Amino acid sequence: MRQQKGKRKYLLRLLVYPIIVLLGVCFILPIIFLLSGSITDNIEWQERMTALLMDTKGYIEWRWIPDYPTGEHFKRLLFYTPAFMKLFWNSIKIVGLILVGQLLVGVPGAWGFTAFRFRGRQMLFTLYIILMLLPFQVTMLSKYLVLKEFTLINTHAAVILPAVFSTFPVFLMYRSFTAIPKELLEAARIDGAGEIKTFLFVGLPLAQGGIMAAMVVSFLEAWNMIEEPLAFLQDKALWPLSLYLPEIDIAQAGFSCAASLITLIVSLFVFAIFRDSLEQGILASALKG
Amino acid sequence: MKLKADYSCTLRNRKKGRGWAGILFLLPGLVGVSAFVLIPFGDVIRRSFYTALSGQFCGLQNYTRVLKNQAFLLAAKNTFLFIIVCLPILLGASLLIALAMYSFTYLERYKALYLLPMAMPAATIVLVWKLLFAKQGFLNGSIGTEIDFLHTEAAFFVLLGTYVWKNIGYTMVLWLASLKAIPTELTEAAKVDGAGCLKCFFYIILPCLKGGLYTITVFSFLNAFKVFREAYLVNGAYPPEEIYMLQHLFNNWYINLDFDKMAAGAVLAAVVLGSVAICLKRLWDKEEN
Numbered sequence: 001m002r003q004q005k006g007k008r009k010y011l012l013r014l015l016v017y018p019i020i021v022l023l024g025v026c027f028i029l030p031i032i033f034l035l036s037g038s039i040t041d042n043i044e045w046q047e048r049m050t051a052l053l054m055d056t057k058g059y060i061e062w063r064w065i066p067d068y069p070t071g072e073h074f075k076r077l078l079f080y081t082p083a084f085m086k087l088f089w090n091s092i093k094i095v096g097l098i099l100v101g102q103l104l105v106g107v108p109g110a111w112g113f114t115a116f117r118f119r120g121r122q123m124l125f126t127l128y129i130i131l132m133l134l135p136f137q138v139t140m141l142s143k144y145l146v147l148k149e150f151t152l153i154n155t156h157a158a159v160i161l162p163a164v165f166s167t168f169p170v171f172l173m174y175r176s177f178t179a180i181p182k183e184l185l186e187a188a189r190i191d192g193a194g195e196i197k198t199f200l201f202v203g204l205p206l207a208q209g210g211i212m213a214a215m216v217v218s219f220l221e222a223w224n225m226i227e228e229p230l231a232f233l234q235d236k237a238l239w240p241l242s243l244y245l246p247e248i249d250i251a252q253a254g255f256s257c258a259a260s261l262i263t264l265i266v267s268l269f270v271f272a273i274f275r276d277s278l279e280q281g282i283l284a285s286a287l288k289g
Numbered sequence: 290m291k292l293k294a295d296y297s298c299t300l301r302n303r304k305k306g307r308g309w310a311g312i313l314f315l316l317p318g319l320v321g322v323s324a325f326v327l328i329p330f331g332d333v334i335r336r337s338f339y340t341a342l343s344g345q346f347c348g349l350q351n352y353t354r355v356l357k358n359q360a361f362l363l364a365a366k367n368t369f370l371f372i373i374v375c376l377p378i379l380l381g382a383s384l385l386i387a388l389a390m391y392s393f394t395y396l397e398r399y400k401a402l403y404l405l406p407m408a409m410p411a412a413t414i415v416l417v418w419k420l421l422f423a424k425q426g427f428l429n430g431s432i433g434t435e436i437d438f439l440h441t442e443a444a445f446f447v448l449l450g451t452y453v454w455k456n457i458g459y460t461m462v463l464w465l466a467s468l469k470a471i472p473t474e475l476t477e478a479a480k481v482d483g484a485g486c487l488k489c490f491f492y493i494i495l496p497c498l499k500g501g502l503y504t505i506t507v508f509s510f511l512n513a514f515k516v517f518r519e520a521y522l523v524n525g526a527y528p529p530e531e532i533y534m535l536q537h538l539f540n541n542w543y544i545n546l547d548f549d550k551m552a553a554g555a556v557l558a559a560v561v562l563g564s565v566a567i568c569l570k571r572l573w574d575k576e577e578n
Contacts, residue, residue: 016389017396023386024402027454030417031405045330059430060420109318116311124315126570129507130563131326135514137539138555141336141548142329165321168511173505195310224410228516231543238355239426245412246522250419260413275401282449 020076031264038073045254053251073258084244084259091240094156095222101164107211110173110230111199115185119278125174136227141248147232158232158241163222169214176210177203212277219270222259223263330559337552339554351553362511364414364538367531371445375452379509384498387464388490397465403458411518414451420446420524439523448516456512460505467501468494503573510565531536 037045039167040257044055048061056261077084131139143162152158176284180203190196224242233239248256273279312319318364355361370567386403390396421427429435438447469520479489517536519526527533527539535558542551 007452009393013393015394020386020389021399024399026407027457028402030409030414031419033420042448047421050568052420052423059425060423062427076291105318105321112311112314112318116314117311118311122313126462126567129570130566131561133507133511133562133566134559135517135536137517137536139326139552140539140543140559141555142333143325144543145332146325147331150544159323162325165318167322167324170318171507195314199314220408226411226522236404242410242412245410246415250416253416253420256416260410260416263557264408264413267410268405271404271408279400287323 008146027104030199033086034257034261034264037254038068038261039069039073040069040254041068041070041255042254044068049251072224072260073254074242074253077258077262084143084241085243086237087241088262090156090238091223094160094240095219097156097160098163098222099215099218101160102166102169104113105164106164106166106214107171107173107204108172110177110201113170113174114137114177115203117197121275124156128170132167132171136231140227140231142222144231153232154238159228161224162228163225168221172214172217173210176207176213179210180206181255209280212274213280216270216274222265223267234247268276269284297441322389330555333552334556336548337556339549341549351549352557355550355553355557356403358550360533360538360541363530364533364535368536369514369531370421371448371534372392372403372510375449375513376506376509379453379456379460380505383460384464387461387468390465391468400465403461405443406455407457407458409455411522414455414519415522416463418447418451418519440529444464444520444527444529445531446523448520448532451519452516456509460509463505463508464498467498467505470501471497479548501577503569506569507566 021162044066048063052060113121147153147158147162152161163215184202185198188202193201223240225240226242226246229240229243245256245259245263248259250256319471336346337351338346338428340351390400418439419426422428424435424437426438428438436443438444475493475497479493514536517534520532520534521540524532524536526544528537534552539551539554539558542548542554
């Protein structure tokens with residue numbers, strides 16, 4: 001009986017392993033595609049894409065390794081396209097300020113929800129969840145009107161401020177704060193720690209993973225945002241990098257691949273650095289649910 | 290004995306006084322949320338009762354206009370359809386992969402492959418999709434057909450695939466976290482009692498997962514609206530009928546300055562989404578108790 005079970009598990013393993021691994025590789029094929037596309041020069045792109053560009057019969061050819069690899073796209077992007085660098089730093093500025101803002105506003109907010117009981121707490125939290133679920137288009141108008149009142153339209157603040165006060169990070173961090181056992185908080189209070197000290201020295205360190213995870217998710221959101229800057233920033237010089245990519249014509253596919261890759265590399269970098277905290281944080285945030 | 294009485298007295302008093310401190314922690318967040326979301330939304334509610342051009346009070350006229358609007362009915366139907374199709378598919382697929390990783394811990398090292406799609410900017414995805422799904426694209430090339438996936442009703446499935454591809458990693462990690470939280474004594478006890486794998490799954494694992502289901506559903510629901518980005522970048526403001534969603538509609542109303550319809554539509558959408566959030570929360574709270 002035992003032998004049968006072991007054999008069954010072995011066969012299952014034989015079936016499941018390749019599926020999961022191959023599926024995973026398929027998932028990142030677009031990234032590999034970008035890599036190969038960005039070192040293919042324009043002439044090769046033209047050759048392969050004639051069917052698409054001329055809208056004739058036939059198909060696009062593809063070769064994973066180009067016949068004549070080139071760095072011309074990267075050279076052009078990094079040295080001859082000042083717009084790219086300007087937008088790159090715009091993105092860095094916007095995303096950086098958003099993350100700092102969310103930390104300053106959202107972390108105490110999540111703590112406020114977890115560590116205290118006050119009247120209307122549940123209602124307020126439900127309100128936060130509702131606000132979080134509303135797609136941008138539903139609150140777009142109201143945000144526009146408020147930003148217009150403060151004459152913030154067409155400045156970076158128009159994109160930064162609403163994002164700083166988003167209720168999404170509060171929700172993400174709330175879950176990992178609730179994982180902290182109440183006894184620890186009680187112990188801190190008994191030992192005479194004031195509210196702020198409890199927050200800073202007990203709450204924060206214990207919820208570190210969750211906060212990091214929330215920040216990584218927020219970073220990805222902010223780095224790739226499209227709707228907000230499109231709606232509130234008319235001046236193209238203020239645009240973040242995420243809006244530069246759609247402007248590149250498909251005939252410039254190689255260049256577009258290179259630009260995409262650079263935009264992506266920053267995200268991958270953040271991912272790689274915070275991978276362990278990310279998983280830890282997601283773990284903590286899922287458990288209490 | 291006297292000390293004990295004093296001690297608990299102090300604790301009780303402190304508990305009473307503690308509540309308002311929670312509000313202090315939440316205050317900066319609340320101020321921002323009120324300023325940028327709640328108060329302007331209140332203004333939008335007010336606007337939904339006035340006409341855009343003349344500023345006259347018109348009662349529920351805007352609401353009736355919106356509810357009879359063909360575009361609105363189409364968009365609402367499509368959005369609803371998309372969500373009830375994509376959510377179960379995402380939750381099911383990610384659960385399957387999570388189960389595989391839970392049963393065979395060797396596979397966990399491939400988690401990163403599934404998480405990477407989340408980091409890709411929308412414009413990059415659109416670039417790859419254009420080459421993959423065009424009439425002369427790679428997909429058609431490999432199966433020898435000429436379906437224009439992006440500009441016909443097949444676009445619905447492209448969006449569906451995009452949604453699953455992007456979110457399966459994060460959802461799977463959430464499931465995995467919930468799975469790992471199931472005490473192994475339960476599954477071991479069941480196995481000792483002679484339960485096979487399938488019985489184990491249905492009677493032990495599934496019920497334990499109900500807790501994580503709320504968080505996972507909220508996130509997946511939230512992300513379902515984000516496919517608008519890819520849809521907008523591929524097909525612009527007026528995509529094929531089948532994928533014309535509420536976000537497209539609101540976006541067009543915004544561009545055309547149809548603020549009165551937009552206001553009424555936004556209030557309706559908020560009411561519906563709010564009720565969904567509250568229903569979900571009720572279900573989850575019931576489970577908790």
